[in-house]
Amino acid sequence: MQFLADLAIVGLRVLLSIYAVYIIFECFASMRRQKREEKPLIMLSSSTLRRKIPVLCWENLIGRSKGSDIVIEDPTVSRNHCVLLRRKEGWFVSDLDSKSGTLVNGKEISGRHRVGVGDEIRIGCTTLTVHRGEDFDEEVRHSWFFSRVSRKPSVPSPLLLMMVNIFHLFMAVEICISQNEFNLEAFQVLGAVVLFSWVLFAFSRGVFARSNFELETLAVFLTGTGVMLLVSQDIRDAWIQIIAAFIGAALYMCILMFIKNPDRIVNWRLAVMIGAAALLVINLVFGTVEFGAANRIYIAGVSLQPSELVKIAYIFVGASALDHLQTKRNFIEFLVFSAVCVGALAIMGDFGTALIFFATFIVISITRSGDYKTVILALVGAALASLLVIYFKPYIAERFATWGHALEDSYDTGYQQSGVLTYIASGGLFGTGVGSGVLQYYGASETDLVFGIMAEEMGLIIALSVAVAICALTFSTRELSSRSRSTFYSISACCAASMMLIQTALNVFGCTDLLPLTGVTLPFISAGGSSMVSCFGLLAFIKAADERTYTSTLKKR
């Protein structure tokens, strides 16, 4: 009898691992499906060039340079000549200070000029005529993410969400098994997670009429998993986490509405930048030291980590600093803002977050300008700054002294990392059961070592799947953003996904001693209200990059 019961328990764990992999796979697979057919939005034709040009993106750079979306091999055309862009109102063309200027139907334009089907755009000696997208009858090259998508209909969003709920239900069941008694709190928390997921769904589907919910489903999956892991560790933290998820989801909707009009974004850049800097200054002044970093402030008993919110502002500022497509303007401004953020965090002693900002800075710089010189300069600068810090504050270097050989110092400085390795090995591929782990009693394990807790209690397969899911988000985001409605969305989405990935890398590799342990959170999973809110904020940028996010409302009309 005992044997059969034990067999069932182990079987459940094995199935749960397979189930998690399936859910994550299905989130991405469904993201691929339900995609508008890969057809040009409009088409341009040129009698002089004798070719049909499909216009695939919402914002298109027209010019002689090879990096242009529409390359015109005409010596009288400037390298970056003009921009052809689509907005809610229709199509516009805008000159980029070209030598010969841009003419629509024979008249030279200034600023944005609306164009319609049949209009003629003249740049240099080339004339482009605007046609409907349907008139293009050739094959369009697909992005790998959307090519060979099976005809099978995707799992309907409500069903996928319900599967996620069931996964969390099994986690609650496992908690009861581990504790050998019915745990009411586990089911109360589960109820809250289910409520959260369906409120989010109702808003997305009902209020905003968005057709896609896979990205949110993935977020709910990760959030709920993190919350359920907290139940046996610290029930209060679990509730805080759920509340933070609600706040985060609200922020997510707000950001999506706020950045709905890509033309308005640039006007807010300065305000957001000042606001973010002010937050950091407040943090520096009122911050209290905890776990070696003064990165928290207390307002009416509620602890806040301002640096988490600044992450959202950072992506916003970094991606919005473009007045026109891909021109290098405002770069100094962004450079200064980055230096302020990284500097403030370093002073607080929050080197993990400082590193996230710095790495994200590199990604944003490259994505924005393709300017490797600036990046190399920044890297050299950072290296010098680090050397100075180590020279003047040698104790900081000591923190990283155990890196790479934590097990040799497992009772002192390598305590956390060797704990993680030991208990990952103890958990095996399928874990020892949610709530039964040992690692959960380690200090700060709910944030810094959560990857280890996941691996110990749920198994290495689930822990790795979660890491891979966040990584896959980078791949899918880049492909989704190739069809974004604005360059701002593309850049901010790629950078937000990269930021989450960098954070995940620092967390996962930090606690397993492959990188120095810097004490950053694992997105959506780690306990921490501010972190949770910030993750949903970043997710908004990724969602905005999906062409479908804002279009379904139009379809309704």
Add this chain to the structure above:
Amino acid sequence: MKRTMSRSIIALILAVAFLLGLGFLCYKYVCDSPMWASQTFNAYISSGKGLACAGTIYDRNGTVLAKSENGERVYNEDLSVRLATLHSVGDYSYNIATALQTTHRAELAGHNRIFGYGLPSSLGFSGDMTLTVDSVVCAKVYDAFGGRNGACFVYNYKTGEVLCMVSTPSYDPQNVPEEVPEGAYLNNAISSTYAPGSIFKIITTVAAIEYLPDWENITLNCDGEEDFGGDDVTCLEHHGEMDIYEAFARSCNIAFADLAAQVGAENMQKTAEKLGITESFNICSVNTAKGVYDVKNATLNELAWSGIGQHTDMTNPAQMAILCGAVASEGSAKLPTYIEGVSPKGNAELMSKETADIMAEIMRYTVRDYYGDSMFEGLTVGAKTGTAEVGEGKAPNGWIVGYSEDEDCPLAFAVVVEEGDYGFYSAGPIARIAMTECAKSLRGE
């Protein structure tokens, strides 16, 4: 848009790097997870689960050395066997670094890479393990020590299997005394070093063969004492004139002090290092204690003494057995292993075939014409005894190291008895028991 896309490849590069990192983590998991899981602080084995339901440990004949019954760890019923195998089996604690219950506790407790410790006890397949030692031989050897401290190490230099590994003092793992005898946690066979005395003449002889071109025709003269660098080196007898064979067999101090001086400090140092005296060998994830040979800044007198195993010289029993194994097998011996299924970590290539063959001839000559073959009945043995002064008012350590060249019994051995005085009389009888019993075990008698 095209530019943004081509530049955002940086995000993909990051993602690929991340995946590679995860891959590396998986690789580390596959390679190292048993080591991670066997950390001493691991709550899964230090409490509750742990040895209480760990697997059985057998010896080479299938005798149970330790098993778990009703949540208790039960060791072999014979006290001598328990005492003799303590350093290879272990006790509940982690105090004995070379013991299976320390090094392989995770595996014994049923850890595996797929389920970790995640299997409930009703399903948990505990890991049984088998040692290559013969517990009967070990017990007889333990008894032969008669309360003296020391170590005995016998292994098959062709397969690497350790047949006898005994270290004294020991204690009973079934009833751990409140005060464990001093040094009992140490497996002297692997983890201790001793002044070698005359057994070091093997190294000096190898150096002479390799560095003195006319070594065969050298005539050495012993007058009982001789001045080296202003101070005397003394010998127990007046040996008169002799060649290297004779000098080795009679263990003449003056002759070997002279040889060491002729070879020179640099070449002596090189030889000792090449023969692995200053190295550590890996035996079943445990490293042997490194010996000492240091004549870099030695005076002529110190160099002379170092050639006969005094000065600062130190050697380790397992290491000496490996060296003898190499002498017996053309210069390259299999490294030892004492766990069945754990293959030896390669070979110890210590000397050329030519040197090894000459050395074997000299050691064989020593037993045949001086110690007498009756010492190791039924075996063809080459050996060297040693009596090492340790100072501090203590009696000298007695040593014997050697090998048997029989096809069916390719054994190398090292025995050391602390304060045993003459090696021939203290370590010799223990080696005799160890070798003849091991031979019986191998020959199935």
